Amino acid sequence: MKSVLLKSPGEIALADIAEPKRGKDEVLIRVRSAGICGSDIGAYRGVNPLVSYPRTIGHEVAGEVLEVPENETELMPGDRVIIEPYVYCGTCYPCSIGHTNCCENLTVRGVHIEGGMAECITHPRHLVHKAPDNIAWELLPLAEPLVISMHAVSQAKVKAGEHVAITGAGQIGLLAAQYALTLGAHPIIIDPVDERLELARRLGVKHAVNPVTVDSIAAIKEITGGRMAEAVIEASGDARAIRNTLEYVAFAGRIALAGWPKNEIPLPTATITRKELSIFGSRNSVGMFPESLRLISEGKIDVSHLLTCSVQIDEAPAMVKAIAENPGEFLKVTCLL
CATH class of the missing domain: 3.40.50.720 (NAD(P)-binding Rossmann-like Domain)
Known part of the structure; x- marks a missing residue:
């Protein structure tokens, strides 16, 4: 399947990678849109010290459910979802007091682990949120910077x-x-x-x-x-x-x-x-995705004015380079798959 792969600082291209296999407590998602974030640009420039290479980029990810865990009662295939990309351990001190956003062993998609700018991903069920139908695909990834x-x-x-x-x-x-x-x-x-x-x-x-x-x-x-x-x-x-x-x-x-x-x-x-x-x-967020989606869906917060443009996945590597070279010309760009 197609993915946007950052091979090393300054070297980004469309790549063909293996399709993921869903784990027991994971959801298989067909990615429909992904935001290009400042952290992706920092990774491309080689100035994000948290990134390891090679790495599929992207942590602002929305898509359609393909498969769900056994006995799942809320999500169904075909549902529109957005992922919470901060994968926490659940056992360290911050996690034990509810501060999962600053988990001592935190792994973030597109930074420490493979990102979501690919045709399909799997993600832990408890970090997948159902999205309202009235938020357009190109805008849905903006729920992540909103949180x-x-x-x-x-x-x-x-x-x-x-x-x-x-x-x-x-x-x-x-x-x-x-x-x-x-x-x-x-x-x-x-x-x-x-x-x-x-x-x-x-x-x-x-x-x-x-x-x-x-x-x-x-x-x-x-x-x-x-x-x-x-x-x-x-x-x-x-x-x-x-x-x-x-x-x-x-x-x-x-x-x-x-x-x-x-x-x-x-x-x-x-x-x-x-x-x-x-x-x-203030790092990442805790428990705010449902409220973020509600505010966008109800028009309480307008994210459309922040979207500079959307591109197809084939255009994403060139867009990352363009943003890195002229950051002042872009506010938010999303990639459609």
């Missing part, structure tokens, strides 16, 4: 009526802003690209700030009436943005760090102590 964003908002403990500053207007930041709106919060998007800020406004975000052309700290102070943002979500991984979270946040505020920086970032711990800040890491 990443939802988890970040949850980690920051965002509540109705609060201002939440979000650094980075990529797909994670824009989805976090939309989710904050569903909670009754007031997102403030900070990003140096005016086109991304305009998209945020079209998605219902009232406050969009370019930190290159205006004093972002002063702007947030004015928007919040001097309090600063009760919560901040860092979704860019940019060193300056990470440092500025400490300035954007209110005294006794909360920060969720969802972006992955390229290098270690020094932070003034005196500021953290003086403002008595709560800082949370």
